[in-house]
Amino acid sequence: MKYQSQLVAKPYFIAALALFFGQIVFGLVAGMQFLDGTFLFSAAHFNIVRMTHTNLLIVWLLMAFMGAAYYIVPEEAQTELYSPKLALITFWVFLIAAALTVVGYLLVPYAHLAAITGNAIVPTMGRGYLEQPLPTKIGIVLVALSLLFNVTMTLIKGRKTSINLILVGALCGLALLFLPSFYFPEDTVKASYSWWWIVHGWVEGDWELILGALLGFILIKMTGVDREIVEKWLYIIMAMVLISGLVGIGHHYYYIGAPAYWIWLGSIFSAMEPIPFILLIAFAFKMLFQRRREHPNKAAMLWAMGTPIMAFLGAGVWGFMITLAPAQYYIHGTNFTAAHGHLAFFGAYAMVSMAIISYTMPMLRGREANSVKAQHWEMTGFWIMVLSMIGIALALTGAGIVTAFLQRSGADPMGFMQVQDRARVFFWGREIAGASFFTGLLVYLRSFFIKGEYQYTGEVKRALAT
């Protein structure tokens, strides 16, 4: 850490991990409700639990991205953050708004929440991931504007590296792409069509750029590879993201009422969407093999190398399985999609967030790297979470395939609930894997409470002294 103002990233990262913890708890409850439909029915119905689960995901990822921005932008710009105070105020506004929203979800019936927050004036509620009431949405915009103002002013007065330009540009894109959430047409098909501007635009477009920037930053810092090489590869990878992803949005338009040509255009372009992830793996490992230094933070390196692989698995492989129109015809709107969603969100965005947290947190706490013991706990947590998430994805994939065969095909298709009963074993599998994931998360969080910094061995110390 070179600049004092980078310290504002710390509360963001801590809050991100706390919200992550909350997200998993709600995930476990939702998973349980698949097994026992009356579990917590009167306290928190499935839709509320699910909405809290997904909204916490979005908020903690945004928290992590913002923390990353407040850490990276000053370091790359080689100047103090424009206003650390504003960043801190923004943090509390965001955290309190998020907490109030969750409390609102849990205590007030959704329709009532809509009525008291002015949804009738500007209807925005009732879409996946965008369930937030109007005041929260406005709050998100204000928080984003504050972040953009702060990092842009920092960028203007400092060095303009490509990593910084990409990161700030992608954050602008993130804010811009949120604006369609205020547009909710009465025509359901138009509403679906425009909903994907936000959801696809974020997770299959803009966030991939953020992922690239964060990963690029970590790799430059940890491997000591020439910045020019890292940055030009980043540009090429991001160009591939946009080439495949912009028209690739068509893979969401096959069966929602949009014209039939999207079946062709969406299939062809989205079939290329794994390419940037393949390039990302190649890029990350190329940097690893070309490294000019051994960084003592092995855990951060593990996260950084794991991210492209898991992102490729979740977004690339699982995404590809459901992206072609003939396959999607049978698995659209099944748990197969949920499998892809889980593995991709975790593999790409949760993992890159933990990579940046893993790299920066020791420095924010005044040491280059954590002690070997703390890193050992962290890496154990990594493996448990990664393997458990693969387990969750496999179980949900199984449930999706059951639906595709029993409910979607055959001469005598079964009804929804009948099929759900047949898929019960997979829901058990998901819940067990989920509990295992939770264990991994606890192990991971435990690592933050182990004190001490990395101790070089005597041999290395001597080598450094000569």
Add this chain to the structure above:
Amino acid sequence: MKNGLLHILKPCTAAWLSLLALAAISFQLAYDKPGRLLMVFVLVLTLLKGQLVVDYFMGLRHAGPVWRATMGAYLIAVGTLIGIAYLIS
């Protein structure tokens, strides 16, 4: 005489004139009665045109053999798949 002509013309000019001629032939054949032989013929003409562009316009005949082979493989793969699709119809 032919050698003489090639001597006068630069390779790229010769390639350009050949491309124009091949395009004219394709255009004429567009009005012919459909048939498999004709289809294969036009497809081969097209791939030939493509290879001319790759070699003489893009200048890949000077580039490494790997790149030239990559482009050649692309043309052959696309051409073969199109040919199969037309033959099974």
Add this chain to the structure above:
Amino acid sequence: MQEVFTKSMARNIFLGSAVFFLIIYLALTYDTWQQIPVRDHADKMTASVIRGKYLVDTNDCIGCHTINGEGSYYAPELDNVYKRRGPEFIKLWIPAQPSGVVGRRQMPHFNFTPAQIDDIVAYLQWLSNVDTNHWPPNIEG
């Protein structure tokens, strides 16, 4: 020797392809926007249908159900529920929830007025006539 792979060229390609594919997407969106009202019979979106949609949104139906495959996978697809169950069944079903069967997934009780239930049914009827390229594959949704 000149550099064969420059950062500025990589950046130009990134920016160029961003603009390029955005234009293509916008052009396609323009065409889609003309087609959608035809495909979903927007002329049949009566005031009742629109009121029904508002109820479906503000009660977070997609928190459990899917509509045209989008939403959650906890409860059945609503795109063709009108054709699967018929209006009378739906009108009886919604106010009768929750079923209270132990262990079975429960649908909350929403306190809808009969007029509101009519609106929801009108919306579901409109929804069932949207041209979704023959999806879902069968009546079970």
Add this chain to the structure above:
Amino acid sequence: MAGPGPAHYGHFIMQTALTDDRLQQSRGQPLPGDFAIWVFIFAELTVFGVLFVAYAFTRSAHVDLFNASQLTLNRTYGFANTLLLLTSSYFVVRALRAIKAGRHTACGNWIAGALGLGAMFLLLKLVEFHQDFARGITLSANLFYMFYLSLTFFHFMHVAMGMVILAVVAVKAYAGRYTADNHTGVETGASYWHMVDLVWILLFALVYVIH
């Protein structure tokens, strides 16, 4: 070895990195132009390739529809456009030859000529699109027209993009920014333009000719 680094930087591994340049040499001569454009060209060719193959296999399931619809296209326009693009590609080749000989004004002139031909291509294609729309041909009219319009519109956009690139190259050429030794920019623009030409050759044969 350079002096001891600060302790918190850890120890350095003295490892020679395989640089991009050496990577290039190990695969024979480099491709003309900037390597980045070739990543782009290969990606674009893949998309078009898949579209062409998809067209061909869709046609095999709807032969009569495709043959009948194909007859309604104006093949003369297609042929004229082929000649325009081939010739403009040739002009670009001449432009590259000119700059290799150090004649930057001639290089600019050849590219300007290519741009003129490209503009004529766009104009002719617009006339054709206009006539198509007037006849009620849309993306949703039938499968053939869906492919025809997607492919030609997508390619149309590539021509427009290629012209933007060539225009930049022409301006820089006239300004004397390229020399006999330093003309990667010209090669880069030329490579892209030839790709556009190559795609049209395949597209013309597939959509207008083969039946």
